[in-house]
Amino acid sequence: MKITAKELRQKWLDFYKSKGHVDIGAVSLIGDGTTGVMFNVAGMQPLMPYLLGKPHPAGKRLCNVQGCMRTVDIDSVGDPSHFTFFEMMGNWSLGDYFKKEKTAWTFEILTDVFGLDKDKLCTTVFEGNDSAPRDDETAQLLISLGIKPEHVFYLPKEDNWWELEGTVGTPCGPDNEWFYPIRNLENPSFPDDYVEIGNDVYMQYKKTETGYEPLSSKNVDTGFGFDRMLLFLNGLDDAYLTDLFTGALAKLEELSGKKYSDGGETQRAMRIIADHTRTTVMLIGDRCGILPSNVGAGYILRRIMRRSIRYCRTLGVPATAMLEVAKVFIREVYNESYPLLVEKEEYILDEIGKEAARFESTLVTGMKEFDKCLQGIARKNEFMKKQDPSYKEETVIGGKQAFRLYDTYGFPLELTEELAAEKGLTVDTVGFDAAFKEHQEKSRVIAKGEAKGGLESHSEMATKYHTATHLLNAALKTVLSPDCNQRGSNITDERMRFDFNFDRAMTAEEVQAVEDLVNEKIKEDLPVVFREMSLEEARRENFVGVFDSKYGDVVKTYSIGEFSKEMCGGPHVAHTGVLGHFKIQKEQSSSAGVRRIKAVLE
Numbered sequence: 001m002k003i004t005a006k007e008l009r010q011k012w013l014d015f016y017k018s019k020g021h022v023d024i025g026a027v028s029l030i031g032d033g034t035t036g037v038m039f040n041v042a043g044m045q046p047l048m049p050y051l052l053g054k055p056h057p058a059g060k061r062l063c064n065v066q067g068c069m070r071t072v073d074i075d076s077v078g079d080p081s082h083f084t085f086f087e088m089m090g091n092w093s094l095g096d097y098f099k100k101e102k103t104a105w106t107f108e109i110l111t112d113v114f115g116l117d118k119d120k121l122c123t124t125v126f127e128g129n130d131s132a133p134r135d136d137e138t139a140q141l142l143i144s145l146g147i148k149p150e151h152v153f154y155l156p157k158e159d160n161w162w163e164l165e166g167t168v169g170t171p172c173g174p175d176n177e178w179f180y181p182i183r184n185l186e187n188p189s190f191p192d193d194y195v196e197i198g199n200d201v202y203m204q205y206k207k208t209e210t211g212y213e214p215l216s217s218k219n220v221d222t223g224f225g226f227d228r229m230l231l232f233l234n235g236l237d238d239a240y241l242t243d244l245f246t247g248a249l250a251k252l253e254e255l256s257g258k259k260y261s262d263g264g265e266t267q268r269a270m271r272i273i274a275d276h277t278r279t280t281v282m283l284i285g286d287r288c289g290i291l292p293s294n295v296g297a298g299y300i301l302r303r304i305m306r307r308s309i310r311y312c313r314t315l316g317v318p319a320t321a322m323l324e325v326a327k328v329f330i331r332e333v334y335n336e337s338y339p340l341l342v343e344k345e346e347y348i349l350d351e352i353g354k355e356a357a358r359f360e361s362t363l364v365t366g367m368k369e370f371d372k373c374l375q376g377i378a379r380k381n382e383f384m385k386k387q388d389p390s391y392k393e394e395t396v397i398g399g400k401q402a403f404r405l406y407d408t409y410g411f412p413l414e415l416t417e418e419l420a421a422e423k424g425l426t427v428d429t430v431g432f433d434a435a436f437k438e439h440q441e442k443s444r445v446i447a448k449g450e451a452k453g454g455l456e457s458h459s460e461m462a463t464k465y466h467t468a469t470h471l472l473n474a475a476l477k478t479v480l481s482p483d484c485n486q487r488g489s490n491i492t493d494e495r496m497r498f499d500f501n502f503d504r505a506m507t508a509e510e511v512q513a514v515e516d517l518v519n520e521k522i523k524e525d526l527p528v529v530f531r532e533m534s535l536e537e538a539r540r541e542n543f544v545g546v547f548d549s550k551y552g553d554v555v556k557t558y559s560i561g562e563f564s565k566e567m568c569g570g571p572h573v574a575h576t577g578v579l580g581h582f583k584i585q586k587e588q589s590s591s592a593g594v595r596r597i598k599a600v601l602e
Contacts, residue, residue: 003114003233005244008226009065009337012089015109016063019101021091024058026338028288029067029085030297038297039069050094051203051219052170057534063091065226065337067282071300074307075414077275078268080238084304085279087226089198095217102200102220103141106178110197111146114233118146120181122190126161126174127154131211135160135174138202142176153190162201162221171203171215178224180232197232198224240271247328248274255317255324269311276308277325277352278333285330285341285348288545291501291593292355302355307412309359319356323349347483351593354503358592366409370419373401377425395424399431406432463571464579464601465496467528467560468518471576472498472597473544474564475517479510485544487594495585495600502595506587515599518582525577526561533557535567543567 003011013023027046029039040046046066050056066088076082093102110116123142128134139152154160163172177199181188188194203219205212230242240249240260249260252270260270283290283301292302309319326349330341341348377394384391397420405411417427469489476484480502488499506514535555538545543557543565555567560576573579581602590596 002235003230005226005230005242005333006336008230008233009089011113012065012109012224012226013063015113016061016091016105019061019105021061021063022058024056024062024064026064026066029069029282029286030288030290038300039071040066047090047092047221051092051221053217056094057536060094060096061092062094065089067338069279069282074304078272080240080271083227083239083275083279085275085282089224089226089229091220091222093218093220095219098204098218098220099138099141099202102202102222103138103176104145106176106198106200106222107142107145107147110178114229116180116232119148120185120188121147122151122153122179122194123147124153124155124160124177124179127156129157132161132174132205135176135202138174138176151190162203163207168207168209170207171205171219172207172212173202173204173218175199175201182232182237195228197228198222240274244278244333245274247332248277248325251324251328252315252317252321255321256315258315265314269315272311273308273315273321274325276304276311277322278329280305280308280322280352281326281329281334281341281348282338284351285338285344287340289344291351293591293594303412305352305355306359307414309356310412310415319360320353322352322356326352350503354593362409366405366411369405369409370411370416373397373405374423374425395426397425397427399428399433400435402427402429402432403435406436459493461493461601462491464573465491466570467572467576468579468582468599468601469496469498470558470560470564470566470568470572471518471521471579471582472496472514472599473500473566474560475514475521476500476502478517479513480506487590495598498597498599499590499594500597501593503593505589506595511584511587515582515584521560521563522576522579522582524561525575526563527575528572529559530572531557531559538567541565 017023027040047056047062056062067085068088069085071084073082074084077084107118107121110121111118125138125142126132126135134154139154142152143149160175160177161172162175164170178197179190179194180197181193182195183193199222201221201223203221204215206215227239227242227244230244231237231239234242236242239245249270252273253259256266258266260267280301283297290297290301292298292305305322308322312319312321315321327345330345330348335342377397381391381393385393397416402411402413402416405416406413413427413429413432417429420427469486469491473484473486484500484502486498487501490497532554533541538555538557541557543555545555545567556569557565557567558572559565579601582599583602584597584599586596586598588596588598
């Protein structure tokens, strides 16, 4: 069965809507802070509160195609099957249907809709243990549908059981995984010739201190890989040959004069540029979009972008090739399923262009720093040889040096390793990892500070400053651009510091205009009105969410007249007249693409 990405997406959604499901659409790719990860790594992740018992506003039967991102595979991208961004096709029952309906529907969509051969389908179910029985119910349902009995395999808990580790009182249960052959298609052997295409999780137990007990309200969580299913349905063994990527590869062939089919480093470079550019587009163009930086999620984005830029050099094309590839994803591949990308196209391309220019310039500086490392090693070896002719020459670039190249000059570790190898050297990757972990810990400390809204206390003065950040945020959007958003803040009893995205220094006139506008709203003595509402209602009413990680499904909102509307959990004054006079003391750069304002209330 030949099928396009757009057709596959529609078939999945149409099928489950025909079974009474509501398409809830995709949520932000950026993690919302409730699960402790930077990015959504699975389709079910954003639905965790509802799987744990919260009623969903759209009902008990849900479906979608959800964008996901996993950072653990960055270094594996370049082979035929790894991506950083991918999508999951999902559907859920929240206390509604269960195993009988779900096994039948999964079998139906795989065989009748997608045309997979039922005689080649294999499935695995839970084999049981001392705490929970063998899942014979699912096995018998599968066999009754037409799955060969010898194609139903019982596997242990580590393979076919889902639960939240370290928790008590949470739902859990067996899962039914589905497999299809990728090799030896005429006579495949399980498991060697098969790969997993998706699974159905049956949350039918509650975890207790001593084991499990049955749940009265049972859930179903289904997840099937969109990119992988597209591969199967088109009879391919290279995921970059689906129509998700063929347009991007054609553009790279046009720009480089080389062919994807050439294989080797050419093929690897094209895959990396295509995947990393797609992920870049998705992260910058996301509803909660981020920009490249040296901390947190922005650090991951910068790493991906700079790896792509380096492979542009390998392919023999300028870094601006990313812009042409990005246009393919925005205009042709995801224009219908992610329309926000089309709206933000100019912004996305502008940010990619700026990062490409930054890295191109730092490569020159970074190479000078790398040469200094080599010179230092050479000097040491020369000195030690004079002292002791039997001295074994140093051949390792230190971990801290490698991390400095990474953190300060944007050199991916693999770039340093490749450059070192050309000189017969290696890199202390253990020392690099230690330096990297130290950096991550500092980032976490910063992140925790942001999660508190930047307040060091909840004193009366800090409360005034916090309210003033709302006025400042709204004023920046008015004077500079509606796309200006808060990127961080720090508040004490003496002053406020406010970071926001903007790509240049403010003019003196703009600084004065922002200051005047804030003071105008203070003088108007506007009421600060608090309301609780659903997240969706807040978005419909155009409340601004600065850091989504602060918010749950019911959010706190604060309106300052019609001037400022924000979702926020911090303390606020009752009306603006008590704030005093707002004075901007300094406007400066915080990091690439981010500006910082320091201000006081007099």
